[in-house]
Amino acid sequence: xxxxxxxxxxxxxxxLSAARWAADEAEHRKLTLxxxxxxxxxxxxxxxxxxxxxxNYWAKRLVHNAQAxxxxxxxxxxxxxxxxxxxxxxxxxHAASESAMTVLGSRGLELVESYFLGDxxxxxxxxxxxxxxxxxxxxxxxxxxxxxxxxGDVVVALKLHGPCDDLLGFAFAAASARNVPLRVVHGRSLxxxxxxxxxxxxxxxxxxxxxxxxxxxxxxxxxxxxxxxxEVADSIGLESPARAVLRSAGSAGQLVVGRRRxxxxxxxxxxxxxxAAIHHARCPVAVVPHD
Numbered sequence: 001x002x003x004x005x006x007x008x009x010x011x012x013x014x015x016l017s018a019a020r021w022a023a024d025e026a027e028h029r030k031l032t033l034x035x036x037x038x039x040x041x042x043x044x045x046x047x048x049x050x051x052x053x054x055x056n057y058w059a060k061r062l063v064h065n066a067q068a069x070x071x072x073x074x075x076x077x078x079x080x081x082x083x084x085x086x087x088x089x090x091x092x093x094h095a096a097s098e099s100a101m102t103v104l105g106s107r108g109l110e111l112v113e114s115y116f117l118g119d120x121x122x123x124x125x126x127x128x129x130x131x132x133x134x135x136x137x138x139x140x141x142x143x144x145x146x147x148x149x150x151x152g153d154v155v156v157a158l159k160l161h162g163p164c165d166d167l168l169g170f171a172f173a174a175a176s177a178r179n180v181p182l183r184v185v186h187g188r189s190l191x192x193x194x195x196x197x198x199x200x201x202x203x204x205x206x207x208x209x210x211x212x213x214x215x216x217x218x219x220x221x222x223x224x225x226x227x228x229x230x231e232v233a234d235s236i237g238l239e240s241p242a243r244a245v246l247r248s249a250g251s252a253g254q255l256v257v258g259r260r261r262x263x264x265x266x267x268x269x270x271x272x273x274x275x276a277a278i279h280h281a282r283c284p285v286a287v288v289p290h291d
Contacts, residue, residue, distance in 0.1 A: 002031075002032060003031050003032075003099075003100040004026075004031060004032045004033065004034045004080075004098075004099050004100065005022050005025060005026045005029070005031050005032070005033050005034070005099060005100055005101050005102075005103060006022075006034045006036050006082075006092075006095045006096065006099040006101075006102045006103070007019045007022040007023075007033065007034070007035055007036065007102070007103040007104070008036055008037075008038070008088065008092050008095075008102070008103070008104045008105070008120075008121075008124075009035050009036065009037045009062060009063060009066055010037065010062075010088070010105070011062050012105055012137075013105075013137040014105025014106060014107060014135065014136065014137040015104070015105035016066065016105070016137070017105060017135050017136065017137040018103045018104055018105040018106075018133075018134075018135040019035065019066050019070060019103075020070065020073070021103060021133070021135045021284055022103035022133075022135075023070045023073060023074050023077060023079070024074075025101075025103070025133075025177075026074075026077060027074050027076075027077050028177040028178055029100070029173075029177050031100060032078040032079070032080060033070070033077060033078065033079045033080070034079075034080050034081075034082055034095070034099070035063050035066055035067055035070075035079065035080070035081050035082065036082045036084060036091065036092070036095055037059050037062055037063050037081075037082070037083055037084070038083075038084040038085075038086050038087065038088045038090075038091035038092065039059055039083075039084075039085065039088075040085060040086060040087055041055065041085070042055075042056055042059060042083055042084070042085035043055050043056050043085075044085070056083065059083055060081075060083065063081040063082075063083065064081070067079050067081055082095075088120055089120050089123055089124060092104070092120070092124045092128075093124055093127060093128060096124065096128035096129065096130050096132060097128070097129055097130065099130060100130070100131075101130060101131040101132065101133055101286070102124065102128060102130070102131070102132045102133070103132075103133045103134075103135060103284075104120070104121040104124060104125075104132065104133070104134055104135070105121065105134075105135055105136075105137065106119065106121045106122075106134035106135060106136050106278065106285070107119060107121075107136075121134045122134070122270070122278055125259070125270070125274075125278070125287040126259065126269035126270050126287075127269065128289065129261070129289060130289070131170055131286055131287065131288045131289070132286070132287050133254075133284050133285065133286045133287075134278055134284065134285045134287070135284045136282065136284070152180065152251060152252050152253020152254070152283065153175070153180045153181040153182065153183055153251075153252055153253060154171055154174045154175040154178065154180060154181075154182050154183070154252065154253060154254045154255075154256060155182075155183045155184075155185060155245070155248055155249045155252040155254070155255050155256065156168065156171035156182065156183070156184055156185070156255075156256040156257075157185055157186075157187075157241065157245040157255070157256065157257045157258070157273050157277070158184050158185065158186045158216070158219070159186070159241065159258065159273075160186055160212065160215045160216065160219065162260075162291070163290065163291045164219065164258065164290060165290070166258075166288055166289065166290035166291070167256065167258040167288045167290050168219070168220075168223050169223075170256060170286065170288045171184075171256040171288075172223050172226070172227045172230055173227075174254060174256065174286070175227075175230045176227055176229060176230050178253065180253060181230070181231040181232070181233060182230050182231070182232050182233070183232075183233050183234070183235065183248060183252070184216070184220060184232065184233070184234040184235070185234070185235055185237065185244055185245050185248040185249075186212055186216055186234070186235070186236050186237070186241075186244070187236075187237040187238075187239055187240060187241030187242070187243065187244025187245060187273075188208060188212050188236065188237070188238060188241070189238075189239065189240050189241075190204070190205060190208060190238055191204070191208070194208070205238055208238060209236055209238060212236045213236060216234055216236065220232065220234065235248060240272075241272070241273050242272050242273045242275075242276035242277075245257070245273055245276070245277060246276055246277070246280055246281060249277070249281050249282075249283060250282070252281075252283045253283060253284075254283055254284050254285075254286060255277055255281050255283055255284070255285045255286070256285075256286045256288060257273055257274045257277045257285065257286070257287055257288070258271075258273075258274070258287075258288050258289075258290050259271065259274055259287050259288065259289050259290070260289075260290065260291075261289045261290065261291055262291070270287070274287055
């Protein structure tokens, strides 16, 4: 199967924003866009019945309308529709296994609500074996719509503990496809002994920063050589990784965070940085599984 970008459609403003973002991304990457709508009650195809009694009518109309809009915006883009008679989460996880990336709408829940209400997008992002991008819609006046591909730089959160080739490969490819700069952000909390009665011990903080800088330069060197056309800036924040990443992502066009494929038993599938990004970042968030 040729590489595709799959977007999940359910008719919500968030899923339509996700479809528009995915179409921009598919055009930049020269990939086919697949519009997927899943509903367990879909009838087997083909249905040779009038529209007024076709139980698939609204599902077909949903995909058709989205495809027509996106085709007007991107006349040269290959777009296919896909109706699946299955639960949304199961259908999306299957689609993700055969897609270059999966793009889903995210409610972007905030504050206390975000920790108690479930979200299909978050569940898929936590389990998919390939990258999942969550796109928010502007549901309030102060929340702007997600920036389209090609605007804003790409920010990637780098942990520097263990392999990160899949994460950096995705981030560099995203920046290259959009022809935008890549900002690499590493956050590192200071050790307890760095704090003294009058504040922070400058020597300890400087030592931590220098060590992080050495590791960061070493990790990025081969990627700078592989993508010489990508302008790369990096920063080290001596604070919690989640806070450092969110602070840097304020004006980003896309935020890229990692997720370990193999986590300890009973450990959450998404780490604190990915959780914070999904809940609070205003831009599209790509969750990239890696070893």
